[in-house]
Amino acid sequence: MSITWYLCVSAIVFCTGVGGVLTRRNPLVVLLSLELMLNAANLALVAFARAHGNQEGQIFALIVMVVAACEVAVGLGLIVALYRRRLPIDVDELRELQG
Amino acid sequence: MAEVTFFFAAIVALAGAFGTVLLRNPFYSVLALVCHLLGLAALFLLLRAEFVAAAQVIVYAGAVMVLYVFVVAYVGGQDKPLSPRHGPGMRAIAILFSGALLVEFAFAVLGSSLSVLDGEGTGFFSAFGSPAQIGEQFLTKFLLVFEIASLLLLVAAVGAVILARRRSGLDDPRELSVADLLRSQESGTLTDAERGSLQEAAGPPGR
Numbered sequence: 001m002s003i004t005w006y007l008c009v010s011a012i013v014f015c016t017g018v019g020g021v022l023t024r025r026n027p028l029v030v031l032l033s034l035e036l037m038l039n040a041a042n043l044a045l046v047a048f049a050r051a052h053g054n055q056e057g058q059i060f061a062l063i064v065m066v067v068a069a070c071e072v073a074v075g076l077g078l079i080v081a082l083y084r085r086r087l088p089i090d091v092d093e094l095r096e097l098q099g
Numbered sequence: 100m101a102e103v104t105f106f107f108a109a110i111v112a113l114a115g116a117f118g119t120v121l122l123r124n125p126f127y128s129v130l131a132l133v134c135h136l137l138g139l140a141a142l143f144l145l146l147r148a149e150f151v152a153a154a155q156v157i158v159y160a161g162a163v164m165v166l167y168v169f170v171v172a173y174v175g176g177q178d179k180p181l182s183p184r185h186g187p188g189m190r191a192i193a194i195l196f197s198g199a200l201l202v203e204f205a206f207a208v209l210g211s212s213l214s215v216l217d218g219e220g221t222g223f224f225s226a227f228g229s230p231a232q233i234g235e236q237f238l239t240k241f242l243l244v245f246e247i248a249s250l251l252l253l254v255a256a257v258g259a260v261i262l263a264r265r266r267s268g269l270d271d272p273r274e275l276s277v278a279d280l281l282r283s284q285e286s287g288t289l290t291d292a293e294r295g296s297l298q299e300a301a302g303p304p305g306r
Contacts, residue, residue, distance in 0.1 A: 008205070018196070043142060046146050046148045073259040081263055
């Protein structure tokens with residue numbers, strides 16, 4: 001399989017994630033769509049690593065996974081804090097920073 | 100054989116991605132994302148990234164998704180109808196933008212004249228992408244990156260605990276906190292005011 005196929009899959013997954021971030025209102029689903037975008041970037045990185053016969057792209061992908069795990073931890077912490085304060089779990093209604 | 104595996108894995112990954120975005124119930128979205136991650140791990144294996152595939156399955160599909168499932172179960176999946184305030188106009192614009200991005204990517208990928216994209220990739224040695232190779236790279240060339248990643252994980256874990264802790268304003272008054280117990284033990288004896296309030300709570304003596 002040529003590398004182009006992998007890049008096409010990566011592009012479609014990334015655009016799906018963009019659509020999810022822009023259209024969904026539940027912050028949990030927005031976070032899941034962010035994961036989709038990060039994973040699409042990972043796929044492209046690993047595909048280029050294979051194309052060049054160089055492992056550094058795979059290391060980059062692993063670091064992206066670390067950053068994604070951090071983002072999930074902080075994002076889910078925020079959602080739990082919102083739920084505890086009885087705020088609506090809806091990104092359209094949460095437009096003020098005032099605590 | 101590789102073609103069949105590729106198309107199967109790609110279809111699983113794409114179906115998972117669409118399911119994540121389109122399904123109404125957040126719990127089903129999480130399950131669709133797990134499906135997507137497994138398909139992606141198969142693609143990583145096809146690209147000779149064994150360690151990345153293993154980390155993807157164990158860390159992502161295992162640990163991170165369990166976190167998601169717990170939070171969805173805690174918060175509860177609200178099935179609200181989509182965007183009554185902004186109406187379908189904003190949604191159409193959003194879909195239009197992501198479609199435009201896809202067209203742009205398609206031009207970039209298919210229209211590029213990079214010869215490396217047409218082949219299966221350059222030659223590789225047999226241990227390419229194995230855990231031993233990745234670990235050696237991490238501990239020699241990318242040592243600083245490795246340490247920064249561990250520090251970042253620590254900071255994120257502490258930050259998540261602080262964000263999700265119980266706020267003082269919402270405490271249940273019947274709940275005893277460990278810090279209060281420690282404080283009263285440190286001070287040793289009760290002050291007069293506290294003793295008085297304890298007696299009041301117990302009712303008048305000698306009854």
